[in-house]
Amino acid sequence: EAEVAQSPRYKITEKSQAVAFWCDPISGHATLYWYRQILGQGPELLVQFQDESVVDDSQLPKDRFSAERLKGVDSTLKIQPAELGDSAMYLCASSLELAGSLNEQFFGPGTRLTVL
Amino acid sequence: SQQGEEDPQALSIQEGENATMNCSYKTSINNLQWYRQNSGRGLVHLILIRSNEREKHSGRLRVTLDTSKKSSSLLITASRAADTASYFCATVLSGTYKYIFGTGTRLKVLA
Known part of the structure:
Protein backbone atom coordinates (compact mmCIF):
# COMPACT_ATOMS: atom_id res chain seq x y z
CA GLU A 1 0.00 0.00 0.00
CA ALA A 2 1.37 3.42 -0.99
CA GLU A 3 2.25 5.70 1.90
CA VAL A 4 3.35 9.25 2.54
CA ALA A 5 6.95 9.30 3.67
CA GLN A 6 8.40 11.84 6.09
CA SER A 7 11.84 12.35 7.56
CA PRO A 8 13.21 12.67 10.08
CA ARG A 9 10.72 11.10 12.50
CA TYR A 10 12.19 12.98 15.43
CA LYS A 11 14.23 16.17 15.62
CA ILE A 12 15.69 17.90 18.65
CA THR A 13 17.22 21.30 18.12
CA GLU A 14 18.18 24.36 20.06
CA LYS A 15 16.34 27.62 19.62
CA SER A 16 17.70 29.89 16.89
CA GLN A 17 18.89 26.89 14.87
CA ALA A 18 17.53 25.98 11.47
CA VAL A 19 15.54 22.78 10.89
CA ALA A 20 14.15 21.16 7.78
CA PHE A 21 11.56 18.45 7.24
CA TRP A 22 11.05 16.40 4.12
CA CYS A 23 7.92 14.81 2.70
CA ASP A 24 7.37 12.45 -0.22
CA PRO A 25 3.67 12.14 -1.09
CA ILE A 26 1.91 9.20 -2.64
CA SER A 27 2.81 8.94 -6.31
CA GLY A 28 0.31 10.76 -8.50
CA HIS A 29 -1.11 12.93 -5.75
CA ALA A 30 -1.27 16.52 -6.97
CA THR A 31 -2.04 18.13 -3.63
CA LEU A 32 0.35 18.24 -0.70
CA TYR A 33 -0.33 19.67 2.74
CA TRP A 34 1.84 20.58 5.72
CA TYR A 35 0.16 20.69 9.12
CA ARG A 36 1.36 21.54 12.61
CA GLN A 37 -0.22 19.69 15.51
CA ILE A 38 0.33 20.82 19.07
CA LEU A 39 -0.19 18.15 21.70
CA GLY A 40 -3.86 17.80 22.58
CA GLN A 41 -5.10 19.80 19.59
CA GLY A 42 -6.15 19.09 16.04
CA PRO A 43 -3.84 19.61 13.06
CA GLU A 44 -3.56 23.18 11.78
CA LEU A 45 -2.90 23.72 8.08
CA LEU A 46 0.33 25.61 7.43
CA VAL A 47 0.62 25.39 3.66
CA GLN A 48 -1.07 23.63 0.77
CA PHE A 49 0.39 22.95 -2.68
CA GLN A 50 -1.31 22.03 -5.91
CA ASP A 51 1.54 20.56 -7.95
CA GLU A 52 4.34 23.11 -7.41
CA SER A 53 2.07 26.09 -6.69
CA VAL A 54 1.04 27.34 -3.27
CA VAL A 55 -2.76 27.28 -2.89
CA ASP A 56 -2.94 28.46 0.71
CA ASP A 57 -0.23 29.61 3.11
CA SER A 58 -2.30 32.00 5.17
CA GLN A 59 -1.35 30.30 8.46
CA LEU A 60 2.35 29.94 7.66
CA PRO A 61 4.54 32.25 9.81
CA LYS A 62 6.45 33.56 6.85
CA ASP A 63 9.06 35.40 8.88
CA ARG A 64 10.58 32.09 9.92
CA PHE A 65 8.86 29.30 7.97
CA SER A 66 9.28 28.47 4.31
CA ALA A 67 8.02 25.62 2.18
CA GLU A 68 8.74 24.50 -1.33
CA ARG A 69 7.70 21.81 -3.75
CA LEU A 70 9.97 22.63 -6.66
CA LYS A 71 9.15 19.79 -9.05
CA GLY A 72 5.64 19.20 -7.83
CA VAL A 73 6.56 15.95 -6.11
CA ASP A 74 8.39 15.96 -2.78
CA SER A 75 8.42 18.95 -0.46
CA THR A 76 10.56 20.57 2.21
CA LEU A 77 9.38 22.66 5.16
CA LYS A 78 12.02 24.81 6.84
CA ILE A 79 12.09 26.77 10.07
CA GLN A 80 14.78 29.36 10.62
CA PRO A 81 15.32 30.29 13.37
CA ALA A 82 13.45 27.79 15.50
CA GLU A 83 11.70 29.08 18.61
CA LEU A 84 10.55 27.24 21.72
CA GLY A 85 6.92 27.57 20.63
CA ASP A 86 7.63 25.63 17.45
CA SER A 87 7.79 22.36 19.39
CA ALA A 88 5.04 20.25 17.85
CA MET A 89 4.31 17.40 15.45
CA TYR A 90 4.66 18.40 11.80
CA LEU A 91 2.44 16.32 9.56
CA CYS A 92 2.53 15.99 5.81
CA ALA A 93 -0.47 14.76 3.84
CA SER A 94 -1.36 14.29 0.21
CA SER A 95 -4.50 13.84 -1.84
CA LEU A 96 -5.35 13.23 -5.47
CA GLU A 97 -7.00 16.59 -5.90
CA LEU A 98 -7.73 19.82 -4.08
CA ALA A 99 -9.73 19.84 -0.85
CA GLY A 100 -12.85 21.09 -2.57
CA SER A 101 -13.09 17.77 -4.35
CA LEU A 102 -14.48 14.71 -2.65
CA ASN A 103 -11.20 13.06 -1.81
CA GLU A 104 -9.47 12.04 1.36
CA GLN A 105 -6.10 13.03 2.68
CA PHE A 106 -3.41 10.47 3.36
CA PHE A 107 -1.10 11.39 6.21
CA GLY A 108 2.51 10.54 6.85
CA PRO A 109 3.81 9.48 10.29
CA GLY A 110 4.92 13.02 11.13
CA THR A 111 8.08 14.64 12.47
CA ARG A 112 8.15 15.32 16.20
CA LEU A 113 10.12 18.55 16.74
CA THR A 114 11.46 19.53 20.14
CA VAL A 115 13.09 22.93 20.49
CA LEU A 116 15.27 23.37 23.58
CA SER B 1 -8.02 28.95 14.14
CA GLN B 2 -10.07 25.76 14.36
CA GLN B 3 -13.66 25.91 13.25
CA GLY B 4 -14.69 22.47 14.45
CA GLU B 5 -15.24 21.48 18.02
CA GLU B 6 -15.68 17.89 19.07
CA ASP B 7 -17.73 16.90 22.05
CA PRO B 8 -16.99 15.29 24.42
CA GLN B 9 -13.29 16.03 24.73
CA ALA B 10 -12.75 12.61 26.26
CA LEU B 11 -14.84 9.44 26.41
CA SER B 12 -14.23 6.16 28.21
CA ILE B 13 -16.42 3.10 27.52
CA GLN B 14 -16.38 -0.66 27.89
CA GLU B 15 -15.64 -2.94 24.99
CA GLY B 16 -18.84 -3.81 23.13
CA GLU B 17 -20.56 -0.54 23.95
CA ASN B 18 -21.34 2.14 21.39
CA ALA B 19 -19.41 5.42 21.28
CA THR B 20 -20.88 8.66 20.01
CA MET B 21 -18.94 11.83 19.42
CA ASN B 22 -20.12 15.11 17.99
CA CYS B 23 -18.63 17.85 15.87
CA SER B 24 -19.91 21.38 15.53
CA TYR B 25 -18.68 23.88 12.99
CA LYS B 26 -19.28 27.52 12.25
CA THR B 27 -19.62 28.21 8.52
CA SER B 28 -21.00 26.55 5.39
CA ILE B 29 -19.10 23.51 4.26
CA ASN B 30 -18.46 21.52 1.12
CA ASN B 31 -18.02 18.24 2.93
CA LEU B 32 -17.10 16.88 6.34
CA GLN B 33 -14.67 14.08 7.07
CA SER B 39 0.14 6.64 18.27
CA GLY B 40 0.85 3.65 16.11
CA ARG B 41 -0.56 4.69 12.75
CA GLY B 42 -0.91 8.46 12.63
CA LEU B 43 -4.00 10.10 11.11
CA VAL B 44 -6.24 7.84 9.08
CA HIS B 45 -9.30 8.85 7.06
CA LEU B 46 -12.50 7.11 8.20
CA ILE B 47 -15.44 8.50 6.28
CA LEU B 48 -16.56 11.47 4.18
CA ILE B 49 -20.06 12.91 4.08
CA ARG B 50 -21.12 15.48 1.51
CA SER B 51 -23.04 18.60 2.48
CA ASN B 52 -26.15 17.27 0.72
CA GLU B 53 -26.09 13.93 2.56
CA ARG B 54 -27.69 13.31 5.94
CA GLU B 55 -26.33 9.91 6.92
CA LYS B 56 -23.61 7.54 5.83
CA HIS B 57 -22.46 4.11 6.98
CA SER B 58 -19.15 2.31 6.72
CA GLY B 59 -18.78 -0.96 8.60
CA ARG B 60 -19.27 -0.17 12.30
CA LEU B 61 -19.27 3.57 11.65
CA ARG B 62 -22.34 5.74 11.19
CA VAL B 63 -22.03 9.44 10.45
CA THR B 64 -24.84 11.96 10.40
CA LEU B 65 -24.77 15.54 9.20
CA ASP B 66 -27.22 18.30 10.07
CA THR B 67 -26.28 21.38 8.07
CA SER B 68 -29.07 23.45 9.65
CA LYS B 69 -27.47 22.91 13.05
CA LYS B 70 -23.93 22.87 11.64
CA SER B 71 -23.18 19.63 13.41
CA SER B 72 -22.17 16.06 12.71
CA SER B 73 -21.98 12.94 14.82
CA LEU B 74 -19.87 9.81 14.57
CA LEU B 75 -21.20 6.59 16.05
CA ILE B 76 -18.94 3.60 16.52
CA THR B 77 -20.95 0.47 17.28
CA ALA B 78 -19.71 -2.55 19.22
CA SER B 79 -16.47 -0.83 20.13
CA ARG B 80 -13.19 -2.71 20.46
CA ALA B 81 -10.00 -1.95 22.37
CA ALA B 82 -8.37 -1.20 19.00
CA ASP B 83 -10.78 1.73 18.56
CA THR B 84 -8.91 3.58 21.32
CA ALA B 85 -7.68 6.73 19.60
CA SER B 86 -8.40 10.41 19.06
CA TYR B 87 -11.12 11.23 16.55
CA PHE B 88 -11.19 14.47 14.58
CA CYS B 89 -13.70 16.00 12.24
CA ALA B 90 -12.38 18.02 9.33
CA THR B 91 -14.42 20.43 7.28
CA VAL B 92 -13.81 21.97 3.90
CA LEU B 93 -15.33 25.42 3.85
CA SER B 94 -17.58 26.21 0.91
CA GLY B 95 -15.69 27.99 -1.83
CA THR B 96 -12.28 27.11 -0.44
CA TYR B 97 -9.74 24.33 -0.70
CA LYS B 98 -8.83 24.41 2.96
CA TYR B 99 -9.33 21.61 5.49
CA ILE B 100 -9.97 22.75 9.04
CA PHE B 101 -9.70 20.17 11.81
CA GLY B 102 -11.59 20.18 15.06
CA THR B 103 -10.19 19.84 18.54
CA GLY B 104 -10.73 16.07 18.76
CA THR B 105 -12.38 13.52 21.03
CA ARG B 106 -10.10 11.12 22.91
CA LEU B 107 -11.81 7.73 23.06
CA LYS B 108 -10.65 5.00 25.40
CA VAL B 109 -12.20 1.54 25.06
CA LEU B 110 -11.63 -0.66 28.09
CA ALA B 111 -11.28 -4.39 27.58
Whole structure:
Protein backbone atom coordinates (compact mmCIF):
# COMPACT_ATOMS: atom_id res chain seq x y z
CA GLU A 1 0.00 0.00 0.00
CA ALA A 2 1.37 3.42 -0.99
CA GLU A 3 2.25 5.70 1.90
CA VAL A 4 3.35 9.25 2.54
CA ALA A 5 6.95 9.30 3.67
CA GLN A 6 8.40 11.84 6.09
CA SER A 7 11.84 12.35 7.56
CA PRO A 8 13.21 12.67 10.08
CA ARG A 9 10.72 11.10 12.50
CA TYR A 10 12.19 12.98 15.43
CA LYS A 11 14.23 16.17 15.62
CA ILE A 12 15.69 17.90 18.65
CA THR A 13 17.22 21.30 18.12
CA GLU A 14 18.18 24.36 20.06
CA LYS A 15 16.34 27.62 19.62
CA SER A 16 17.70 29.89 16.89
CA GLN A 17 18.89 26.89 14.87
CA ALA A 18 17.53 25.98 11.47
CA VAL A 19 15.54 22.78 10.89
CA ALA A 20 14.15 21.16 7.78
CA PHE A 21 11.56 18.45 7.24
CA TRP A 22 11.05 16.40 4.12
CA CYS A 23 7.92 14.81 2.70
CA ASP A 24 7.37 12.45 -0.22
CA PRO A 25 3.67 12.14 -1.09
CA ILE A 26 1.91 9.20 -2.64
CA SER A 27 2.81 8.94 -6.31
CA GLY A 28 0.31 10.76 -8.50
CA HIS A 29 -1.11 12.93 -5.75
CA ALA A 30 -1.27 16.52 -6.97
CA THR A 31 -2.04 18.13 -3.63
CA LEU A 32 0.35 18.24 -0.70
CA TYR A 33 -0.33 19.67 2.74
CA TRP A 34 1.84 20.58 5.72
CA TYR A 35 0.16 20.69 9.12
CA ARG A 36 1.36 21.54 12.61
CA GLN A 37 -0.22 19.69 15.51
CA ILE A 38 0.33 20.82 19.07
CA LEU A 39 -0.19 18.15 21.70
CA GLY A 40 -3.86 17.80 22.58
CA GLN A 41 -5.10 19.80 19.59
CA GLY A 42 -6.15 19.09 16.04
CA PRO A 43 -3.84 19.61 13.06
CA GLU A 44 -3.56 23.18 11.78
CA LEU A 45 -2.90 23.72 8.08
CA LEU A 46 0.33 25.61 7.43
CA VAL A 47 0.62 25.39 3.66
CA GLN A 48 -1.07 23.63 0.77
CA PHE A 49 0.39 22.95 -2.68
CA GLN A 50 -1.31 22.03 -5.91
CA ASP A 51 1.54 20.56 -7.95
CA GLU A 52 4.34 23.11 -7.41
CA SER A 53 2.07 26.09 -6.69
CA VAL A 54 1.04 27.34 -3.27
CA VAL A 55 -2.76 27.28 -2.89
CA ASP A 56 -2.94 28.46 0.71
CA ASP A 57 -0.23 29.61 3.11
CA SER A 58 -2.30 32.00 5.17
CA GLN A 59 -1.35 30.30 8.46
CA LEU A 60 2.35 29.94 7.66
CA PRO A 61 4.54 32.25 9.81
CA LYS A 62 6.45 33.56 6.85
CA ASP A 63 9.06 35.40 8.88
CA ARG A 64 10.58 32.09 9.92
CA PHE A 65 8.86 29.30 7.97
CA SER A 66 9.28 28.47 4.31
CA ALA A 67 8.02 25.62 2.18
CA GLU A 68 8.74 24.50 -1.33
CA ARG A 69 7.70 21.81 -3.75
CA LEU A 70 9.97 22.63 -6.66
CA LYS A 71 9.15 19.79 -9.05
CA GLY A 72 5.64 19.20 -7.83
CA VAL A 73 6.56 15.95 -6.11
CA ASP A 74 8.39 15.96 -2.78
CA SER A 75 8.42 18.95 -0.46
CA THR A 76 10.56 20.57 2.21
CA LEU A 77 9.38 22.66 5.16
CA LYS A 78 12.02 24.81 6.84
CA ILE A 79 12.09 26.77 10.07
CA GLN A 80 14.78 29.36 10.62
CA PRO A 81 15.32 30.29 13.37
CA ALA A 82 13.45 27.79 15.50
CA GLU A 83 11.70 29.08 18.61
CA LEU A 84 10.55 27.24 21.72
CA GLY A 85 6.92 27.57 20.63
CA ASP A 86 7.63 25.63 17.45
CA SER A 87 7.79 22.36 19.39
CA ALA A 88 5.04 20.25 17.85
CA MET A 89 4.31 17.40 15.45
CA TYR A 90 4.66 18.40 11.80
CA LEU A 91 2.44 16.32 9.56
CA CYS A 92 2.53 15.99 5.81
CA ALA A 93 -0.47 14.76 3.84
CA SER A 94 -1.36 14.29 0.21
CA SER A 95 -4.50 13.84 -1.84
CA LEU A 96 -5.35 13.23 -5.47
CA GLU A 97 -7.00 16.59 -5.90
CA LEU A 98 -7.73 19.82 -4.08
CA ALA A 99 -9.73 19.84 -0.85
CA GLY A 100 -12.85 21.09 -2.57
CA SER A 101 -13.09 17.77 -4.35
CA LEU A 102 -14.48 14.71 -2.65
CA ASN A 103 -11.20 13.06 -1.81
CA GLU A 104 -9.47 12.04 1.36
CA GLN A 105 -6.10 13.03 2.68
CA PHE A 106 -3.41 10.47 3.36
CA PHE A 107 -1.10 11.39 6.21
CA GLY A 108 2.51 10.54 6.85
CA PRO A 109 3.81 9.48 10.29
CA GLY A 110 4.92 13.02 11.13
CA THR A 111 8.08 14.64 12.47
CA ARG A 112 8.15 15.32 16.20
CA LEU A 113 10.12 18.55 16.74
CA THR A 114 11.46 19.53 20.14
CA VAL A 115 13.09 22.93 20.49
CA LEU A 116 15.27 23.37 23.58
CA SER B 1 -8.02 28.95 14.14
CA GLN B 2 -10.07 25.76 14.36
CA GLN B 3 -13.66 25.91 13.25
CA GLY B 4 -14.69 22.47 14.45
CA GLU B 5 -15.24 21.48 18.02
CA GLU B 6 -15.68 17.89 19.07
CA ASP B 7 -17.73 16.90 22.05
CA PRO B 8 -16.99 15.29 24.42
CA GLN B 9 -13.29 16.03 24.73
CA ALA B 10 -12.75 12.61 26.26
CA LEU B 11 -14.84 9.44 26.41
CA SER B 12 -14.23 6.16 28.21
CA ILE B 13 -16.42 3.10 27.52
CA GLN B 14 -16.38 -0.66 27.89
CA GLU B 15 -15.64 -2.94 24.99
CA GLY B 16 -18.84 -3.81 23.13
CA GLU B 17 -20.56 -0.54 23.95
CA ASN B 18 -21.34 2.14 21.39
CA ALA B 19 -19.41 5.42 21.28
CA THR B 20 -20.88 8.66 20.01
CA MET B 21 -18.94 11.83 19.42
CA ASN B 22 -20.12 15.11 17.99
CA CYS B 23 -18.63 17.85 15.87
CA SER B 24 -19.91 21.38 15.53
CA TYR B 25 -18.68 23.88 12.99
CA LYS B 26 -19.28 27.52 12.25
CA THR B 27 -19.62 28.21 8.52
CA SER B 28 -21.00 26.55 5.39
CA ILE B 29 -19.10 23.51 4.26
CA ASN B 30 -18.46 21.52 1.12
CA ASN B 31 -18.02 18.24 2.93
CA LEU B 32 -17.10 16.88 6.34
CA GLN B 33 -14.67 14.08 7.07
CA TRP B 34 -13.78 12.08 10.15
CA TYR B 35 -10.24 10.96 10.93
CA ARG B 36 -8.75 8.72 13.58
CA GLN B 37 -5.34 9.22 15.14
CA ASN B 38 -3.48 6.78 17.33
CA SER B 39 0.14 6.64 18.27
CA GLY B 40 0.85 3.65 16.11
CA ARG B 41 -0.56 4.69 12.75
CA GLY B 42 -0.91 8.46 12.63
CA LEU B 43 -4.00 10.10 11.11
CA VAL B 44 -6.24 7.84 9.08
CA HIS B 45 -9.30 8.85 7.06
CA LEU B 46 -12.50 7.11 8.20
CA ILE B 47 -15.44 8.50 6.28
CA LEU B 48 -16.56 11.47 4.18
CA ILE B 49 -20.06 12.91 4.08
CA ARG B 50 -21.12 15.48 1.51
CA SER B 51 -23.04 18.60 2.48
CA ASN B 52 -26.15 17.27 0.72
CA GLU B 53 -26.09 13.93 2.56
CA ARG B 54 -27.69 13.31 5.94
CA GLU B 55 -26.33 9.91 6.92
CA LYS B 56 -23.61 7.54 5.83
CA HIS B 57 -22.46 4.11 6.98
CA SER B 58 -19.15 2.31 6.72
CA GLY B 59 -18.78 -0.96 8.60
CA ARG B 60 -19.27 -0.17 12.30
CA LEU B 61 -19.27 3.57 11.65
CA ARG B 62 -22.34 5.74 11.19
CA VAL B 63 -22.03 9.44 10.45
CA THR B 64 -24.84 11.96 10.40
CA LEU B 65 -24.77 15.54 9.20
CA ASP B 66 -27.22 18.30 10.07
CA THR B 67 -26.28 21.38 8.07
CA SER B 68 -29.07 23.45 9.65
CA LYS B 69 -27.47 22.91 13.05
CA LYS B 70 -23.93 22.87 11.64
CA SER B 71 -23.18 19.63 13.41
CA SER B 72 -22.17 16.06 12.71
CA SER B 73 -21.98 12.94 14.82
CA LEU B 74 -19.87 9.81 14.57
CA LEU B 75 -21.20 6.59 16.05
CA ILE B 76 -18.94 3.60 16.52
CA THR B 77 -20.95 0.47 17.28
CA ALA B 78 -19.71 -2.55 19.22
CA SER B 79 -16.47 -0.83 20.13
CA ARG B 80 -13.19 -2.71 20.46
CA ALA B 81 -10.00 -1.95 22.37
CA ALA B 82 -8.37 -1.20 19.00
CA ASP B 83 -10.78 1.73 18.56
CA THR B 84 -8.91 3.58 21.32
CA ALA B 85 -7.68 6.73 19.60
CA SER B 86 -8.40 10.41 19.06
CA TYR B 87 -11.12 11.23 16.55
CA PHE B 88 -11.19 14.47 14.58
CA CYS B 89 -13.70 16.00 12.24
CA ALA B 90 -12.38 18.02 9.33
CA THR B 91 -14.42 20.43 7.28
CA VAL B 92 -13.81 21.97 3.90
CA LEU B 93 -15.33 25.42 3.85
CA SER B 94 -17.58 26.21 0.91
CA GLY B 95 -15.69 27.99 -1.83
CA THR B 96 -12.28 27.11 -0.44
CA TYR B 97 -9.74 24.33 -0.70
CA LYS B 98 -8.83 24.41 2.96
CA TYR B 99 -9.33 21.61 5.49
CA ILE B 100 -9.97 22.75 9.04
CA PHE B 101 -9.70 20.17 11.81
CA GLY B 102 -11.59 20.18 15.06
CA THR B 103 -10.19 19.84 18.54
CA GLY B 104 -10.73 16.07 18.76
CA THR B 105 -12.38 13.52 21.03
CA ARG B 106 -10.10 11.12 22.91
CA LEU B 107 -11.81 7.73 23.06
CA LYS B 108 -10.65 5.00 25.40
CA VAL B 109 -12.20 1.54 25.06
CA LEU B 110 -11.63 -0.66 28.09
CA ALA B 111 -11.28 -4.39 27.58
